Every structure is written in structure tokens, then in C-alpha cells.
Amino acid sequence: MRTLVIIALLGTALASAAKAADAPYDLLEIDNWIVKWGDEALGSGAVVTYAYADAKRSFPKARNCQDIAPLSKLLKATGFDEARFRQETERALAAWEKAANIKFVPAKVGQDADILIGTQGRPRGRAFANVSLPESRRLAAIQKSRQLASAQESRQLSAIVDTGSARRRHKPLGIARIKKSLVCLNPLQRWKIGRDGDGDVYDLNYTLMHEIGHAIGLDHAGSRGQLMSFRYQDHLMGLQAGDIAGVRRLYGSAE
């Protein structure tokens, strides 16, 4: 499995294009592919399995969450019990389910879950997600970029100067089905359940909602105002208009 992405740390500055001023969102792109679960068509629903890491696992090709560990270290440090952690995760999943036509089901024992949730084996930052595509999609992206480079060379040779100053965002190659997503939390950070206005200690449910947003194909939606914005905003309760518009673009409205 070739893993290709990066994502998101709450609090990391990544530029993000707003699709609409009133409800901004940005779809995640990996190697120029828009990514989602389920059928490779925007607005089509999906059923996604998830599991909690029950042992240390390594994903050497992942950009984030390369080493995933069980929840135990975080639970011990925070004093949360596992049932409570799971409850907060399920609430986070339910928020996305309520917003769009996406369903999350626990992976069966022995089944390789679509989304694996755990803690970081090598703690850094607060929380990350990692989204990977099949190798074939990465190769297609490489091939395409070579074609583009060669087309650019031809244009330069013909000495035609493009005076247009508008730098259009590249066109995505298409829509690709996600192969696997990882969500990992730093067990050495302080965490809380509930809001108290302290933006330095992140709420578990908020963080899980945000990282699951990446795990299902959403990128950051600007700096603030949305749950998918890259800044942690302790006062934001639940998904905002842009988050909902974004997940509906990918999966359609909830049935």
C-alpha cells in the first residue's frame, strides 16, 4: 500500500480555498485526486468501517500516523475510561452521518478497518489524519504531471508567451476511492471532554470530528468559522454550514 497524504494538524496553517463565502469548505486532494469513500462520484453515499487500534501498528509510507498505538496511554494520562473515549468517537461519527449520506460501522474482528483510530506511537502535535489511495492512482498522477511538464516545454519552445496573470488552480484528475485512513491523537497532550473556553486544551469530540472530516475527504476550510478550519475554536459546537456543505458535496444529503 502506497500511502500518500498528509493531513492535518489542528492549528497548522494550510491554505484553503473557500468554495462559497457563506459556507466555505475545501475538498481534500491527494496527488490531484479528489478523494472519498464509496463510489467514485460526487454526491454518492458510502458505508465506512472503523476500528480502534488494539496493538501497535506501523504504516511506513504514511506521512502522518506512521506508528499507531492503542488508546491506553492517552486514557491513562487523561483518566478517561475507554467507554467514554469510544462514546465521544461515536458522537463524532454520528455528526457526519447526520449531515450526509455516509454511514460508519464497526469493523468486524479480524477485518482491516477503513478508518483506524488510535494514538501516536511517536507523539507530536495534537492530532493528525492520514489518507491513502491505491498505488495505481499515484502512478496515474505521476504520468499526468510528466505529460503536463512535456506540454509546458513544447509551449516554451514555440515561444508563445502567455500574458494572462490569473493562476488557475489545477484541474483534479478525477475522483478516487480512499484505500485507508488513519486518525491518531497525541497521548502526551492534555485533552478534555466538554468545553470550558480554554483553547489550549482540545476537546476530544471536536478533535475527533475534525480528524474524521479529513479521513472522509475534507481539507481545511480556511482559518476559522468551520469545524474543518485549521484553528481549534473551543466555542464551536458541532458541524458548521461549510462542513455540512462539504460532506454533502462528497456523499449527498443524509437519507
Ligand SMILES: [Zn+2]
Ligand atoms: Zn486538520
